[in-house]
Amino acid sequence: MNTNKLKKGSFNKNILTQEQLNIHTYPEQEKIPSVLEVPKSTNSKLSKFNDIDLNRWKEYEEIITDSLWLLGKRDNSGVHTGELHGNFIPQIPHQAMLRYTKQGEIVLDTFLGSGTTLIECKRIGRNGIGIELLPDLVKRAKELIAQESNLHNVKTSVIEGDNTENKTIENVKKTLNENYNSDTVQLIIMHPPYHDIIKFSDNPNDLCNTKTTDEFLNKFSQVVKNTYPLLDEKRFLVLVIGDKYSQSEWVPLSFYTMQKVLENGYKLKSIVIKNISGNRAKRNAEQLWRRRALSGGFYIFKHEYILFFQKR
Numbered sequence: 212m213n214t215n216k217l218k219k220g221s222f223n224k225n226i227l228t229q230e231q232l233n234i235h236t237y238p239e240q241e242k243i244p245s246v247l248e249v250p251k252s253t254n255s256k257l258s259k260f261n262d263i264d265l266n267r268w269k270e271y272e273e274i275i276t277d278s279l280w281l282l283g284k285r286d287n288s289g290v291h292t293g294e295l296h297g298n299f300i301p302q303i304p305h306q307a308m309l310r311y312t313k314q315g316e317i318v319l320d321t322f323l324g325s326g327t328t329l330i331e332c333k334r335i336g337r338n339g340i341g342i343e344l345l346p347d348l349v350k351r352a353k354e355l356i357a358q359e360s361n362l363h364n365v366k367t368s369v370i371e372g373d374n375t376e377n378k379t380i381e382n383v384k385k386t387l388n389e390n391y392n393s394d395t396v397q398l399i400i401m402h403p404p405y406h407d408i409i410k411f412s413d414n415p416n417d418l419c420n421t422k423t424t425d426e427f428l429n430k431f432s433q434v435v436k437n438t439y440p441l442l443d444e445k446r447f448l449v450l451v452i453g454d455k456y457s458q459s460e461w462v463p464l465s466f467y468t469m470q471k472v473l474e475n476g477y478k479l480k481s482i483v484i485k486n487i488s489g490n491r492a493k494r495n496a497e498q499l500w501r502r503r504a505l506s507g508g509f510y511i512f513k514h515e516y517i518l519f520f521q522k523r
């Protein structure tokens with residue numbers, strides 16, 4: 212039976228395919244993005260904040276422009292690794308940087324973790340600075356970043372520190388001045404802990420150890436304020452975040468943090484919903500969650516948010 216021809220209101224036992232539902236699953240990450248490879252046209256029409264030649268827009272197939280990202284498995288190529296529980300898949304900074312920076316520009320990741328953003332910077336030719344609180348993660352991120360080859364000859368720096376503190380921001384400024392000959396960056400990426408759902412450490416300055424949602428949001432807001440002067444006018448901030456449950460309640464951390472960014476000099480450009488796809492171990496746990504969801508009257512998290520803001 213051709214399910215495309217279902218009459219309105221009719222019921223089909225067969226599950227509709229993604230194609231029939233008009234849902235596009237994005238391909239695995241390409242080796243060299245066409246934005247780097249496609250030669251610019253003679254009268255190239257370039258935007259102010261990326262290398263996309265609008266005269267050749269049809270050739271940039273890897274660039275996602277829909278607000279629903281159904282990404283396949285994580286890009287584990289090269290030194291990219293999923294070893295840090297709670298790191299994001301490289302496709303996220305990859306897409307953000309292709310869309311919102313030009314080659315050679317500078318990206319700041321304020322919650323660097325295991326260094327995914329800076330590894331990706333080296334791959335596609337962006338300079339990058341990352342802030343990370345935990346010394347062990349700083350060490351590991353530096354190791355991984357150093358292993359990635361530097362074909363585009365970019366600079367990367369990992370700064371150990373608490374991103375809510377002025378002295379860390381002063382360190383970023385000093386690094387920018389001394390190593391990058393600049394006062395500002397052209398893209399900020401933030402992937403904070405989703406409050407307390409993963410315990411990254413016992414460090415009291417770790418946002419995962421804030422006692423309440425309000426305290427978490429105040430600290431997050433401080434990071435947005437601290438880094439605001441570092442970003443060039445009209446450039447972009449990308450926030451990756453998910454929601455949480457607490458005491459039988461859905462806590463929309465994504466909407467709360469979005470509000471904090473909006474209150475601090477940014478306008479919202481897009482809300483992207485990204486799928487969370489589990490590994491085999493998670494799939495077993497999923498059966499348990501399904502049982503809990505049915506009895507508790509809630510839905511299981513299958514998505515997180517990528518929020519795109521522009522500095523006013």
Ligand SMILES: C[S@@+](CC[C@H](N)C(=O)[O-])C[C@H]1O[C@@H](n2cnc3c(N)ncnc32)[C@H](O)[C@@H]1O
Nearest residue numbers: 298299322324325327344373374402404417418
């Ligand atoms: C969700 S993880 C980021 C993962 C990262 N995107 C990656 O791919 O590896 C959040 C990170 O923020 C760090 N962090 C938490 N509080 C911080 C703070 N106050 N200053 C700097 N880093 C902090 C944690 O140690 C953790 O590594």
